[in-house]
Amino acid sequence: MIQDPVSPLPPTDVLIVGAGPAGLYAAFYAALRGLSVRLLDARPEPGGQLAALYPDRVVYDVPAAPATTAGELVQRLVQQLAPFEIDMRLSEVARTLTPHTDGWLVGTAPAGHAAPGPDAALRSYPARAVIIAAGMGALLPRPAPHADDHTDWPAPLPGPAPRRAWVQGGVPQATRAALELAQLGTHVTLSHRRALFRGTPEQLARLNTLRAEGRIDVHAPAPADLAPDVDATWHLNGYLPDLTPLLAWPLDWQGEYVPADDAGRTRLPGVFVAGDLSLAGGDFKLIAQAFAQAALSANHAAHHVRPDLRVRPGHSSDRRL
Ligand SMILES: Cc1cc2nc3c(=O)[nH]c(=O)nc-3n(C[C@H](O)[C@H](O)[C@H](O)COP(=O)(O)OP(=O)(O)OC[C@H]3O[C@@H](n4cnc5c(N)ncnc54)[C@H](O)[C@@H]3O)c2cc1C
Numbered sequence: 537m538i539q540d541p542v543s544p545l546p547p548t549d550v551l552i553v554g555a556g557p558a559g560l561y562a563a564f565y566a567a568l569r570g571l572s573v574r575l576l577d578a579r580p581e582p583g584g585q586l587a588a589l590y591p592d593r594v595v596y597d598v599p600a601a602p603a604t605t606a607g608e609l610v611q612r613l614v615q616q617l618a619p620f621e622i623d624m625r626l627s628e629v630a631r632t633l634t635p636h637t638d639g640w641l642v643g644t645a646p647a648g649h650a651a652p653g654p655d656a657a658l659r660s661y662p663a664r665a666v667i668i669a670a671g672m673g674a675l676l677p678r679p680a681p682h683a684d685d686h687t688d689w690p691a692p693l694p695g696p697a698p699r700r701a702w703v704q705g706g707v708p709q710a711t712r713a714a715l716e717l718a719q720l721g722t723h724v725t726l727s728h729r730r731a732l733f734r735g736t737p738e739q740l741a742r743l744n745t746l747r748a749e750g751r752i753d754v755h756a757p758a759p760a761d762l763a764p765d766v767d768a769t770w771h772l773n774g775y776l777p778d779l780t781p782l783l784a785w786p787l788d789w790q791g792e793y794v795p796a797d798d799a800g801r802t803r804l805p806g807v808f809v810a811g812d813l814s815l816a817g818g819d820f821k822l823i824a825q826a827f828a829q830a831a832l833s834a835n836h837a838a839h840h841v842r843p844d845l846r847v848r849p850g851h852s853s854d855r856r857l
Pocket residue numbers: 553554555556557558559576577578579583584585586589590594595596597598628629630631669670671672673674675676778781782810811812813821822823824826
């Protein structure tokens with residue numbers, strides 16, 4: 537049984553599910569149009585696939601950002617939100633969509649619960665319009681073998697930094713966790729089954745330095761029975777996308793895609809879709825396309841919630857933020 541949702545928070549004009557490039561840019565455009573925006577994501581940080589799957593890789597085909605790492609692209613998208621107050625809710629998975637007075641109510645459960653159990657407190661967020669920018673689904677950490685819980689990075693530390701920590705995995709989050717923990721004074725054991733760690737050249741150089749200084753012990757390839765004596769452990773082994781909660785939403789799904797018109801409108805009034813999830817883009821999954829669809833959805837959502845606002849935004853160069 538799932539608990540009843542706690543009382544809804546004050547409504548926003550728009551609620552965006554997914555803080556990947558489509559969701560972040562939709563948040564920017566909706567805020568630029570003067571709408572109040574809430575943005576939620578299952579992961580503990582924004583960026584979608586760019587932050588989770590390839591923050592260390594160089595992306596070449598984003599306009600006006602030649603040869604930029606995916607991690608830097610995310611930083612710039614977040615920086616573009618700085619003039620606005622966006623209510624960003626992280627580590628929450630959107631699970632339910634129900635009609636609500638003049639819009640919709642989106643119910644969430646904390647990420648980390650594969651299926652919400654009785655202890656999974658639900659939150660509910662009312663909004664006049666919803667933009668679903670959920671990509672391939674909620675990017676949930678691949679659970680470690682024999683571990684009950686999912687661990688992800690960045691992670692809130694419940695108290696002071698642990699004295700000794702074990703970070704297991706070869707993904708960019710593992711390298712980053714090891715470096716950030718070492719920076720806090722933690723002695724880190726970093727292990728991976730293969731002799732390969734991912735990260736930017738700067739991160740990998742820093743890892744080598746800290747290893748030479750004895751502040752990080754590296755085991756790669758790690759013996760199967762490695763069990764360091766530590767105060768805290770992070771298993772970081774990549775992500776599995778989970779679309780299941782959204783598949784229950786009545787959106788006339790075609791496989792893993794949501795049909796939409798050119799404005800990003802789904803069959804539900806006031807519910808829009810943008811980015812990889814939208815069937816409107818065909819099987820053409822590109823950041824540039826996510827941006828274009830996000831701009832269209834956000835501007836049509838603006839007109840939907842405030843019919844006095846025209847769909848067309850005018851030129852941002854006529855404004856001063
Ligand atoms: C390895 C790799 C390399 C790539 N390289 C390039 C490239 O060079 N150039 C290029 O243009 N494209 C590239 N892409 C594709 C590009 O990353 C995607 O097109 C883009 O990320 C789509 O953005 P999005 O915002 O639609 O979805 P996503 O980036 O997938 O973001 C969706 C977000 O929604 C969240 N979410 C989903 N469901 C829920 C839910 N129920 N509750 C809460 N949150 C939820 C997810 O956690 C995720 O953070 C690459 C993809 C991969 C995997």
